Amino acid sequence: MAQDLVRMEHITKFYGRVQALDDVNFTVREQEIVGLLGDNGAGKSTLIKVLSGAVPSTSGDIYMRGKKVDIRSTTDAIANGIETIYQDSALVTQLSIARNLFLGREPVVGPSFLNRMDYATMNQVAGELLRRVGITKNIPTTTPISALSGGERQAVAIARAMYFDSDLIILDEPTNNLGVAETRGVLNFVRNARDRGHSCIFIAHNIHHVFQVVDRIVVMRRGQIVADNIDPKQSTVDDVELVITGMTDEELAAASATPAA
């Protein structure tokens, strides 16, 4: 069995009086894609926001490879090898692909007081990365992000996480608003990332997408984890739906048979 990469222990989160997470234990192993499922408001985003430093937890600990880490900001998370990819927010749309990939860590050429970015290296590496995540279309790396499709933007963000050797890449609903081909692309990027040694957390409402790509499914309901070891190869979409809604077969049948009062 693979090593644990990330372990979150006894994580609790209150937003004021609303309890979003209730004593959650969650692990991701090395080179594993975990699908995180649950209905609206189950606490999925909150859990990964705690992990990515976007919101502080009320209590609980986080371990990376067995070592306790303190994550208070997105910068901390990135420094610990945890990269989060939202639909848009992680990229600067006005800047080019290459400039985004290296933002904050731009390589420099020439005397240091000139502070000159190494464009040649940036564009060359960016081009390679786009191929590596699986973008086959020939997109110049000088293209601004604003001219890219949603799926291509995801690809750029995934490429960046791969290049800077993030151990864990978190994707919160990356296939939202994407067409069929684009979705397939993103799923491919995720698989490629795993094959190159990265772990991923994949959140999506479309269970079929999750089934296509993940190694293990974790289900949340009302701030708690109710199943954390579903093997997509040995269960069906219907099974998982039941766990998500928390109903038995009979209850579900009854619910769909009687019109809502």
Added chain:
Amino acid sequence: MEHQSLVRRLIAKPEFGPFVLLVVELVVFTAINPTFLSPLNISNTLVFTVELGLIALAMTLLMTAGEFDLSVGAVFGFSPVVMWTLFNQEVMPLELAFLVAIVIAALIGLVNGLFVTRLKIPSFLVTLGMLLVVRGTALFVTDGFPQRTWNAGDQWIAQVLVGDFHIGAFRLYMSLFWFIVVAVLFWYILTNTKFGNWIQASGGNPNAASARGVNVNRTKLILFMLCSAMAALAGIISSIRTSAANPNSGTGYELEVIAMVVIGGTALMGGRGTIVGTVLGVFILRTMRNGIVLVGVPGLAYNIFIGAIILGMMALHYGLERRHQAGN
């Protein structure tokens, strides 16, 4: 196909519209009144153009980072007052007074920046307040009277900043040289350096930028200080050239400078900035001012044309941007 795409790319550049407008202005004004292109007129127009231009260049960087500074006009009036008061009262030599005035201006910028970055107050409000404080101070310390500057001519620093020289029939000032140096320097910073990338990212998506480890606040602080210091430099240059440090001078310059910057294609809300565009914007507005008078339109109508130019150019820039975004 390569050729066609090259032309297309050129047209799609935000600087293309302003460039065409400037050419049209030059052609129309020259056609109506040939003295427009005379060495004397060009020399006279250039003098003040580059003084305002210095501020516009710094404002371009600041606006690209997503902030702007309404206090530059007040600093333009205040800094020469500081310098000449210190010198005339024989507190210190002119070179030192010059340095002190620039440092004080940079500190004004620092205060602007601290209010904006630490207290999260919009730069519109912070720099509006600073405009009043600085202008008020200038008026208060001088009782509203201009300061003497006539003993400037024999000072080397005056020669370095605004000494004049002749090339053919043109009478040029050192300030033109400084304008070119600063324009090239800022262009290099914005397009080629790490810091330039951070400036654009700070304006474009500050959250994403700081998540990548870009120090957005420090970037903005530096630019606020730079902007104020440039306004001070421009004010001092102007005061030496006109032999008057008037506490009222620079009134309204902030809006003219911001207009120059946005006409050139820099986004008011940050993320996108162009030094080349600003240079064009500077010349578009100053040429318009000069040309209107030369072709006999009453000077009072100037603002009508400036307003029309701003509206037209904004329609163009935002149209281009929307087309860009529709492409996804």
